[in-house]
Each structure stands twice: as structure tokens, then as C-alpha cells.
Amino acid sequence: MAWTRFQVRLLGLTPAAEGQYVAEFRLQGPAPDASPGQFVQLSLPGVFWPRPFSLLDWEVRDGAAHFRILFAVVGEGTRALRSMSAGDLVEGHGPLGLGYPAIEGPTWMIAGGYGVAPLLFALRASAPGAQQSARIFYGAARADLLWRSPELDRFAATLTTMDGSAGRRGTVLDAVRAELDAGGARPVLYACGPMGLLEAVHHLAVERGLRAMVSIETPMPCGMGVCRGCAVPLAAAEATDEKRYVMACEDGPVMDSARVDWEQERACRI
């Protein structure tokens, strides 16, 4: 089973970093499967559209799917989510979208802010051998904005902050660049974070002749390809007069960064 309309029970909210929380849910009813990079739509009180959230994990225990998300409080919907209590019910649907491909060979993961969630899921879900060949870089502006998940140690994450208050000083991309310069690695890049970071990852990938898989973020009314609202401009190589856009929700959210016309995307960004 791939998709389901569901009701989930909030099992708990845990503070993760300044303004960020981990929410754990149990899905009532039949449990579908989900993979890293996929997302769920949650209907939150006080806002009209459901809100998309990437899965931090997904596990079927005692016949019920359990999942967690890492979220930042940025507006009305996420404020409402933060104010909920264990036991509260939330409606939604999913899992949705195309996730990250299974790791094969050297893979470097680049996370900005809550973008670390699906990348940790991807790392955890991959075979031990694949985990050996993967690295994760995780950056934020300040130490208090980094979520110190115990898994970061397990995967020997490289942390960065702009002010040097934790890990290396600078952007997460500075760290990736330095590591690429240091050795002869030719990894595939997996990225999730603000659109500006994804664009920078794309340029780095082009510059170094690497492949980058990025998770696109845009408002998503339906999340399943029927409203055509989450259009992303296609790069010239793929665009035609008849097809100039792909849908972030059904052709993504994870897609090869080379498919996107980043200049146009930046002009359209909100």
C-alpha cells in the first residue's frame, strides 16, 4: 500500500533546537510503506492548506506505522503544531512524492536546518556498507539552531555554524568544498534545506562535475499532482514549448538538481 488518508495521534513533542521540535505520531489504521525523502501532508488548526513535512523516520510497530518529523516554527500552522499535546489527533495523508535513491557508492549529504531530517532517514535506512561510504554535513547559523541528535555522532557528522559557536565556522557548503579539495573523493551529493542552499549545491555540483539530488521546497496545496500548483521551472536541456515545469510533489520533492532552471526558480521564489 502506497498512499493513505489517515488520522495520526501525536505521541509527543520534544524540543530539538531553538524554535525546532521533533513530533512523533502513530498512524491509526492500516500502515503503508514509506521511504526517505518522502513527505506527509498534515492538516493543522488555523490554516487552510495541509502542510508538507519530510519524514525523519517511518517504522511499523505492533501493526501501526509510527513516524517522526523535525519541524521549525515559522508561521501559523507550525505554531499550532507546537501547541498540541500528546494524544491529540491530526488528519492528513501520505506518504507522498519521490524520495532519495538508495545509496550506492560515496554519498555526501548536505543539510541546512530542518533539512537534516530526511537525510538522517536516508542514512539510517541504507545498508551498513553504504553507510560506510556516506558522510553528512549539517549547518546552521548558530549552535542553538543545530539539532544535536545522537545519530549525528554515530554517523560522524561534520557540523558547521556561521559564527563558529559549534563545529567549523562558515557555511555547510564551505565545509563540503574544503573536504572535496582535501581528497580525491567524487561523491554524489544529497541535499535538503533552504532553496538558496540547494541552488548553491547545484552550482558546486556543476563546478566539480558531480551529481546532486536535492529536495525541493515550495507551497504544496494537494501534494499529489492534481492541483498543478507546485511548479518548478525545468532547465533548458529538458524544457520544451509544451512542458516547461515539473511538479515538486510528484516529480520530486527529491530530484536531480540539473533538472531545475535555477535562475528562473530564484526569480519565482517566495
Added chain:
Amino acid sequence: MPDLAPLSISLGPFRLRTPVLLASGCCGYGPELAGCLPMEEIGGFVTKTVTLRPRPGNPPPRVRETAGGMLNSIGLENVGLERFLSEKLPQIRRLPPFRVVSLGGYQASDYAEQAGRLDGQDGFEALELNLSCPNVAQGGLDLGTDPARVREAVRAVRERTGKFLIAKLTPNTQDVVALGRAAEEGGADAVSAINTLVGTGVDWHTRTAMPSPGSGGLSGPAIRPVALAMVWKLSRALQVPVIGIGGIMDARDVLEFVLAGASAVQVGTALFLDPSGARVRAAALRGEMDILRVGSCESLRGNLEKRSTHAPPREALR
């Protein structure tokens, strides 16, 4: 599934399982939602508007959330008539009726040409003419706001098709009844109303007007009272049946439109909140009818009354 008989309703020569159809542009071409919304539990669906040639649609941002609804300027993104015929129609053919193909165009001949190509095809029961494409209007002139051009477009299609013909009306007008009459005169078998209302949002980060063309179509519960008023007016003024559209979120909303005279309704934006359509499917409708003591949809139709404008004489109160 509950007993569907009390839910069924007549639309022209057709008997719909329930009054609920899925609105154009909100359910793909139909098959996309069939996996999560059992089509036997609703009355049918209307496809995304198809144009003669494919359209890539508008640049992002195409959508904007608003109080009680949303603005969209999708720009009629669609695969075009050729690919509709070769790829979409075979899938639509496998779904249960009532299946409606929505057609869009810039001039009467665009609609007529498409209707002609579709007339010999089976696998659908009706055509709906999307006469108002506010976000793709060329030169600012929207065909659907001019009764003469509406009459002309409907008539041109009527001459080319034997299919049940629905004219979808725009609310962006002084006089929706004039548009409805024009459609009727042109030979429409039914009218549907309403399409979206023109609106603009503001993005404060960039100080730009939203969505991308600077305005878009408003939909969702925010427009329901406007839609109800127009449907009520149209159903009293026209001979042909009226299909009510606008902000329908649940079974009670469906019944409100039927009470206001609608022979069927369409549900659009609500599908983005719940693509399974649970709140408008047969079971929900049946449940609401029990609560409201409505015997059948058919018997409810058109019974909305105006409140008496005269207060009872004082004597009567004593």
C-alpha cells in the same frame, strides 16, 4: 456503501448516483484520484480543462493561501487535445459515469473544433465549456464575461456535438443571469457556476502581487456565499438545470446548493485538503440527510425560500 437511492438525482436525461461531481482542475483528468477516492461513491467528475494545443502553464508562484481559500493561476496547464485523446481518454473510459470533459479556448472556433473531434468518441457523457479563463485571458478580454460571445461559443459547439453540453459561467460579471440566458439560447443543456473570482494577494518578503501574473482565481469556502447567491438566481431564471460550484467542503454544503436549486454540484478546492473526498462521499451525504431529515436529494431541490419581508401584524402576536 449506504443505499444510494435517496442520493440519486436527475441531471437532464441522466441519473447521477449522487449530486457530487469533482470540479475541473482539482482532480487531474479523473483517473489520478480514482486510487484514493472510490468513484462509485460520488456522481462523477470533470476533467482538467483541455485546449487544442498543449499549454505549459504559468510560472510560479501559481498558488497562494488566503483566509478561507486560495488563489490560483495555474494558467490552464494541460496536455492538449491530441494527447488527451491518446493517453487520458482510454483511462477515463474505464471509470464509471458521469464523466465530463472540460474544454477551453480563446474563441468560439477553438471550442467547436475540439467538440467536433470528441463527438464521435465514447467513454464520457458530457462536455463542459470553461468559458472563463481569467488567468489566461489574452488582451485582458475574457470571452466568458460577454453574453454575445458566450452565446456564440455555445452555439458553435452545439452545432458540432450531440453530447450533453454544460456551459461553465464566470462570477466576474455584473449579471450572471444574462450569461446563463445567453448559454441557454446558444443551446446549452445545463450551466455550471461558479468559476473562480478574480483576486490578488501580497507577498511581503518581496512586495510582489500574488500569484505570479499579479492576480489569480479565488476558490474555497470564502466564495461559497457568492456561489450560492448566483446558483439560486440562475436556477429560478433558467429552464436548464444548474450545477452549483464554489467552496463546497462537506455534505451540508452539498445539500445547501441542492436546496438553492442545483441539480448537481462540483467540489474543487476541498479535494486538496482531503483527496479521498470523505466529507462529500455517499456515506457522509447520507449521514447528513438523516440529521437534517432530508428524504431525498431530488425532493430537496429548489426549495430554498426567501424570508417573508412582512412582520406579522401586532394583533397576531398578542
